[in-house]
Amino acid sequence: MSKLVVFLLASYAASFVVVNSHLPLWAWVRERLSRKWDILDALFSCNFCSGFWCAALLAPLLDMAEVWTLEHLGMALAGASASYILARLTDVALSAELRLDGGIVEEHEPVDPFPTGGTND
Numbered sequence: 001m002s003k004l005v006v007f008l009l010a011s012y013a014a015s016f017v018v019v020n021s022h023l024p025l026w027a028w029v030r031e032r033l034s035r036k037w038d039i040l041d042a043l044f045s046c047n048f049c050s051g052f053w054c055a056a057l058l059a060p061l062l063d064m065a066e067v068w069t070l071e072h073l074g075m076a077l078a079g080a081s082a083s084y085i086l087a088r089l090t091d092v093a094l095s096a097e098l099r100l101d102g103g104i105v106e107e108h109e110p111v112d113p114f115p116t117g118g119t120n121d
Helices: 002-020 024-036 038-045 047-061 070-095
Strands: none
Touching: 002 038, 002 047, 002 070, 024 038, 038 047, 047 070
């Protein structure tokens, strides 16, 4: 069980670096590859996509599965799912402003998507 948790966290960390890293060398490589191939732009901007491929590459390295078996595909999907879920939780945690008394303050008031009134008769 602990090996699975380490694998899922490693997959999340690797996909987080691929998607969100602002290291000068990696940003330069990511920008060049994204301009050259459009599919890589989607890969570098999607947590689920990068999580899948990071997990697919990490599974054999961490002895989680044999190379290219059904178990390997399952581990890659588990890593992708964990990367996506943890990325969404991280986004929510970073967007919330916490007060010292433990309450959460929203950054802005919610916008009504269907405002009433207007001149559209």
